[in-house]
Amino acid sequence: MEIKREDILHLADLSNFSLSEKEIDKLGGDLKDIIKYISQLDELDTDKVEPTYQVFEMDNVWRDDEIIPQDAEREMLLKLTKNEANHQIKVPKVL
């Protein structure tokens, strides 16, 4: 499968980062190799096989509807951000 420059830029866009020219060249080559490698799954006959997403069946775990204390309080969480004002996390303009 051919991986074009636009494909690399599209994947970077989906991934929410940008790439330098050098990265586009290097990652472009790498991705081509990796996709070729993982494409060998084509050989495998999986027509009547169900997919597995989790190795164990997951059951609902129920508990009483009570408020239990959280591990981290609001103040502790706010301390982690780089820019805080009036008990809010500050970011550059959204629109």
Add this chain to the structure above:
Amino acid sequence: MKTANKKITAERLVKDALDKAKHFADYNIFTFLNEEGALKKAREIDARIARGEKVGKLAGVPYALKDNFLSPEGETTASAHILQEFISPVTATAVAKLEAEDAIMIGRTNLDAFAHGSSTENSFFGPTLNAYDKERVAGGSSGGSAVAVALDIVEFATGTDTGGSIRQPASFNGVFGLKPTYGCVSRYGVVAMASSTDCIGFFTKTPEDMDLLMSIASGQDPKDLTTLADYYNGESQEQCLEGLPEVTTEDDGASDPSLKNTVLAPRRIGIIKDFDNESVDKSIRDALKEKCELLKSKGHEIVELKMPSLKYALPAYYIIVPAEVASNLSRYDGVRYGFRSDESKDLDQLYENTRSEGFMPENKRRIMIGNFVLSSGFYDAYFLKAAKARTLIIEEYEKAFEKCDYILTPVSPSPAFKLGEKVNDPIAMYFEDVMSVSLNLAGVPGLTIPVGKTDTGLPIGLQLVGPRRSDKKLINFAKEIA
């Protein structure tokens, strides 16, 4: 392992460990040394011992924590730039359980950033060096933890294993490393890589230590809904020795029931024929043959297995795991914690700049592959196909364990390789995981057992694999054959 008492104080144990950590600074094992915190804790434990109070099973035992376990002591960075300056307000369940038994964390260990890698060369802090040859890699991703135990700095270290990240560095540095059954140890508070294959485990010098740590760390956790109902401590020693036609003892005192003197019943050990080829280093194939001869001489049976689907484990793994990585790493955006790129004109640019600067090349590769295999048009051909291959791999293990009790295989195709040898060739690096990833896809446990050295003195390990929930049996069997 040595625990603190009135004669050997916790302070002494911790000081010794810290001294050794500093002595081996050139190996680049630690991302953080917990000098103040560790000594403070040690003195508290010593005071309790002096007062005659009860202390935990790991009283004063110094340990190393892989830097992707959250705790408020030091920055939790996962060796990634994007998590710099992150001091966790929460503590991982596994850490809380160890600390409740009075173990003392003396430092956080280096890893491939976000555990993406098999050599610890993808760390933002540079590579960790192999304990036996400073020109070679420590293995990875838990390279720092493996070397900390191998150089005898600490009694044990924590690790995470998504595709071999405990077993391969354990093998490269000559120590025991366990990847438990999926869901045996809580993942709460551990930086997520691939949620359906991530496992929490340990590096130790003996199987006995491994057993003790697993008895403490395992168990259901309401904070991790994928944890299994407790089974590790439910299994009595007798159950682990089940099916014994006779119990003989090596000494004359036949009344001594302790495990040490017990000779286990003959077991059927599976050898995977598909792995017996030129792509595996001769020293490793020879070590496996030698071990098989030894097992036969002890009365065990060697069973040859054909597992043709395992060939597809690595490509399936490098579809499923990047897909989960892309999802799990989407949370790092510079807003709430960790590194934030300055001078972005709007929010979108803040996300983009932070992620562009904060991720290592391998992180970017995996996120992009993940988004590729999940994107419309490719989902069926890649992600769904891999999820189906995973079913075939699980079925193959189930069939294999009808024919044998355990499987013994190489951990990786070669002993520790040279620094820089594979770091620019992702496929060559991924191939390091070719024998380890199938266990994660199937959820079965695997234990690296050190079995010897190459002619040039590099450690060789083999991996003992069992069915799901056989963790304790694996460890007990390792006590006999190691």
